[in-house]
Amino acid sequence: MTVACEYKPGLEGIPATQSSISFVDGQRGILEYRGISIEDLANFSTFLETSYLLIWGALPSQEELAEFEYEIRYHRRLKYRIRDMMKCFPESGHPMDALQACAAALGLFYSRRALDDPAYIRAAVVRLLAKIPTMVAAFQLMRKGNDPIQPATIWTIPLIFSIC
Numbered sequence: 431m432t433v434a435c436e437y438k439p440g441l442e443g444i445p446a447t448q449s450s451i452s453f454v455d456g457q458r459g460i461l462e463y464r465g466i467s468i469e470d471l472a473n474f475s476t477f478l479e480t481s482y483l484l485i486w487g488a489l490p491s492q493e494e495l496a497e498f499e500y501e502i503r504y505h506r507r508l509k510y511r512i513r514d515m516m517k518c519f520p521e522s523g524h525p526m527d528a529l530q531a532c533a534a535a536l537g538l539f540y541s542r543r544a545l546d547d548p549a550y551i552r553a554a555v556v557r558l559l560a561k562i563p564t565m566v567a568a569f570q571l572m573r574k575g576n577d578p579i580q581p582a583t584i585w586t587i588p589l590i591f592s593i594c
Contacts, residue, residue, distance in 0.1 A: 482495065506563070506564050506581040507581060508568065523573070532561075532565040567579075
């Protein structure tokens with residue numbers, strides 16, 4: 431007698447690898463990043479705190495978080511050539527395709543590729559994390575026929591408050 435096995439596509443329920451970054455137990459509804467439950471991170475952590483945790487392995491101190499937030503704000507702006515390239519993208523293009531093209535193009539402007547230099551790696555991570563929201567917003571504005579707006583940075587925020 432032949433016993434039929436249940437077909438499970440895509441390794442459903444089968445661990446594929448071990449990870450120090452995340453733990454997933456789909457049967458029990460558990461998701462953890464670096465040993466911290468996703469519920470706790472969602473309730474008590476900011477996006478940048480969680481990003482820091484995922485990238486560097488621990489939640490930042492208040493001083494580390496302040497420095498990280500400063501770096502992110504400082505690097506939000508896009509080079510005009512990236513914006514010019516985006517203007518050539520078709521309006522019907524998918525935002526993820528535009529993001530992929532822009533992220534790849536960033537490598538041309540910051541191409542030192544010193545992958546053994548922790549300072550270089552940190553700068554690359556910060557630039558990418560800072561610029562992704564700007565690239566997505568710029569593409570959305572452009573595909574609607576509008577000019578992209580440069581984001582507020584550490585240099586423009588005091589000017590905004592002094593005007594109000």
